[in-house]
Amino acid sequence: MMKSAKTVKKLETMAVDAVRDLLGHVPNLEIGSVERDYLIDFWIAFSRDGVNYALIIEVKANGAPSIVRYAVYQLRNYVAHVDQSNYSYAGQRLIPMLVSRYLSPRSREICTAHNVAYLDLFGNAHLAFDSVYIDRAVADKPKFESRALRSIFNPKAAAILRVMLREPDRAWRVTDLAEKANASLGHVSNVRKSLLEREWIEKQANGVVLVQPDALLKAWRENYRRPVGHRITGYTHLHGKQFDEQLSKALNPYPQHPRAIYSLHSAAQWFAPFGRDGTHTFYADELGAQFLQETLGLMPATKGANVVLHIPNDESLFDDAIEPAPGIFCTSPIITYLDLWNGNDRDREAAEYVAREFFPWLQ
Numbered sequence: 444m445m446k447s448a449k450t451v452k453k454l455e456t457m458a459v460d461a462v463r464d465l466l467g468h469v470p471n472l473e474i475g476s477v478e479r480d481y482l483i484d485f486w487i488a489f490s491r492d493g494v495n496y497a498l499i500i501e502v503k504a505n506g507a508p509s510i511v512r513y514a515v516y517q518l519r520n521y522v523a524h525v526d527q528s529n530y531s532y533a534g535q536r537l538i539p540m541l542v543s544r545y546l547s548p549r550s551r552e553i554c555t556a557h558n559v560a561y562l563d564l565f566g567n568a569h570l571a572f573d574s575v576y577i578d579r580a581v582a583d584k585p586k587f588e589s590r591a592l593r594s595i596f597n598p599k600a601a602a603i604l605r606v607m608l609r610e611p612d613r614a615w616r617v618t619d620l621a622e623k624a625n626a627s628l629g630h631v632s633n634v635r636k637s638l639l640e641r642e643w644i645e646k647q648a649n650g651v652v653l654v655q656p657d658a659l660l661k662a663w664r665e666n667y668r669r670p671v672g673h674r675i676t677g678y679t680h681l682h683g684k685q686f687d688e689q690l691s692k693a694l695n696p697y698p699q700h701p702r703a704i705y706s707l708h709s710a711a712q713w714f715a716p717f718g719r720d721g722t723h724t725f726y727a728d729e730l731g732a733q734f735l736q737e738t739l740g741l742m743p744a745t746k747g748a749n750v751v752l753h754i755p756n757d758e759s760l761f762d763d764a765i766e767p768a769p770g771i772f773c774t775s776p777i778i779t780y781l782d783l784w785n786g787n788d789r790d791r792e793a794a795e796y797v798a799r800e801f802f803p804w805l806q
Contacts, residue, residue, distance in 0.1 A: 454502060454504055454544070455484060455485070455502050457564060458484075458500070458502045458542040458562075458564075459477055459485065459487070461542065461562055461564055462487060462498065462500065462540070462542065462562060463477075463487070465562055465568055465570065465577065466487070466489055466498075468577070469491065469575055469577075471491055471492055472489055472490070472491045473489060473490050473491070474487065474488075474489045475487070475488035475489055475490065476488050482521055482524075483499055483500065483501055483517070483518070483521055484500055484501050484502045485500050485502075486498060486499050486500060487500065488535065491573075491575070494536065494573070495534055495535045495536070496535055496536045496537075496538060496572065497535040497536070497537050497538070498538050498539075498540045498560070499518060499521060499522060499525075499537055499538065499539045499540065500540045500541075500542055501514045501517055501518050501539075501540075501541050501542070502541075502542045502543070503541065503542075503543045504543070504544055505543070505544075505640070506543035506544060506545050506546040506547065506550050506563060507547075507550065507640035507641055508547065508549045508550050508553060508640065508641055508642040509639060509640050509641070509642050510640065511541060511543070511546065511550040511553050511554065512553050512642070514541050515539075515541065515553060515554060515557045515559050518539035518540070518541065518559055519539060519557060519559070521539070522537050522539050525537060536572070538560055538570075538572055539558075539559045539560065540559065540560040540561065540562065540570070541554055541559055541560070541561045541562075542561070542562045542563070542564075543561075543563050543564075544563060544564050544565070544585075544587075545563050545564070545565045545567075545584070545585050545587070545588050546561055546563040546567055547584075547588070547641075549641070549642070549658070551567060551569065551580075554569065555569060565581055565584075565585050566579060566581040567579055567580055567581050589666070591637075592662060592666045593666055593668075594637075595634065595637050595638075595662075595666075596662075596663050596666050596667065596668075598670070598756075598757035598759060599626060599630055599759075600630070600634045601663075601757075601759070602624040602625065602626060602759040602762070603620055603624040603626055603630070603631055603634050604634070604659065604663065605624075605763050605775060605777050605778070606620060606623045606624045606763070607620070607644075607653045607656075608653070608656055608659070608660065608777050609763065609775070609777070611653045611656040611804070612652070612653075613652070614647050614648075614649035614650035614651065614652050615650045615651055615652070616649070616650040617631050617632055617635065617650075619650070620635075624759075625759065625762065635651060638651070638653075638659070639651070641658075641662075642654075642655065643655045643656075643658055643659045656802075656804055656805075657802075657804055657805050657806050660777075660780075660802065660805055661805075663781065664780075664781055664784045664785065667781045667784070667785050669753075669782060669785065670726070670753065670755035670756065670757050670760060671755065671756050671757070672753055672754045672755040672756045672757075673753075673754050674751055674752060674753045674754065675732055675736070675741075675751075675752040675754070676744065676748040676750065676751050676752075677736065677739075677741035677742055677743055677744055677748055677750050677752075678741070678742050678743075678744035678747060678748055678749055678750065679723075679739040679740055679741055679742070679749060679750050680740065681739055681740070686723070686739075687771070689738055689739065690705075690738070690770075690771065691768070691769065691770035691771055692738075692770060693734060693735060693738040694770065694771060694772040695731070695772065696761040696762070696764035696772045697761075698761075700730075701727070701728065701730035701731040701733070701734040702727060702728045702730070702731040702758070702761050703725050703726070703727035703728075703731035703732070703734065703735050703752075703772075704725060704726050704727075704761060704764045704772040704773055704774055705723075705724070705725060705771070705772065705773040705774065706724045706725055706726045706753065706773070706774045706778075706779070706782060707720075707724045707774075707779065707782050707783060707786070707790070708720035708722075708724065708783070708790075708793060709722075709723050709724045709725065709773075710724075710773035710774045710779045711773075711779050711783065711793050711796070711797055713767040713768060713771055713773050714765065714767040714773065714776065714800070715776070715779075715793075715796055715797045715800040715801070717792070717793045717796040717797075721749060722748070722749050722750070722751060723749060723750050723751070724750075724751045724752075724753070725750075725751070725752050725753065726753050726754075726755055726760060726761070726774060727752050727753070727754055728754060728758060728761075729754060732752045732754050735750075735752060736752075760774060760775075760778050763775040763777075763778075776797055776800075776801040776802075779794075779797055780794050780797045780798055780801070780802070781794075783797065
């Protein structure tokens with residue numbers, strides 16, 4: 444508990460210093476006292492060109508959108524309360540301001556939509572009053588934010604997200620999600636908390652609903668890493684109709700059998716035809732890879748390989764494979780989209796085509 448109190452104190456000290464530094468860039472501005480209040484974290488008095496102001500400041504260690512929204516309401520209510528009472532800010536113009544370690548673009552939008560100034564310790568800032576206008580945006584994200592996003596999209600969490608994205612309008616209870624994604628209740632609860640903080644889902648009577656599938660999928664594609672594992676490449680003499688006929692008897696996503704499914708362009712051509720690719724790609728487990736090697740008569744090829752078998756450590760991606768034609772199994776549109784979007788320019792084009800076919804809500 445003592446460590447937590449010290450951490451909060453340090454953050455507030457850093458916040459005061461950061462605000463004073465920001466105000467120091469405004470010409471003809473004189474900073475006055477820094478005071479605390481039992482309803483907010485602190486306020487800073489300052490004057491400029493004969494006018495007195497007070498920054499009413501709330502500090503939040505976590506700058507997630509849901510927490511920012513609550514803080515914004517706190518600030519607005521506090522300012523409204525002061526305006527209606529004979530308080531110590533008499534004669535000062537009040538400016539509500541939120542300070543955090545980091546504020547995402549969405550969190551910043553919430554602040555500006557409610558006329559609340561903001562500042563984060565990473566360099567993003569917005570302050571506007573009278574003739575003063577400061578607006579700074581830093582393109583990069585701090586490491587702790589990148590780590591937090593990666594944790595949302597790790598393999599175990601990804602299985603939960605794929606379930607939700609398949610039915611974005613459905614209300615999900617924790618137990619239903621756990622069963623569908625083959626995940627523990629604790630892990631589903633942790634993912635649910637992270638999604639609520641970012642306002643990608645919201646609570647409704649029957650469970651949580653994915654209200655911002657576009658924001659979720661955009662964040663995922665930016666932080667996506669293709670499944671870790673190893674790969675086998677080779678050459679097969681089979682092609683065209685003969686190739687497809689052989690594969691219709693060999694592909695399988697189910698456990699207790701060799702698992703192998705089409706991926707990337709090889710998957711997309713079956714449910715969102717964009718153009719065939721000369722290389723056939725698959726996800727397979729070890730037995731599935733052996734089975735494909737035998738079925739395709741795969742031969743080693745240092746150059747000119749036309750078959751790539753990816754053997755992922757995470758086998759949950761087999762669980763939501765689709766069957767666009769009898770005996771033909773492919774990665775889901777979600778995995779296909781993410782894999783393609785993180786490829787080259789031609790892959791990205793194919794990904795956009797998949798999105799138009801399956802994710803009309805993606806703007």
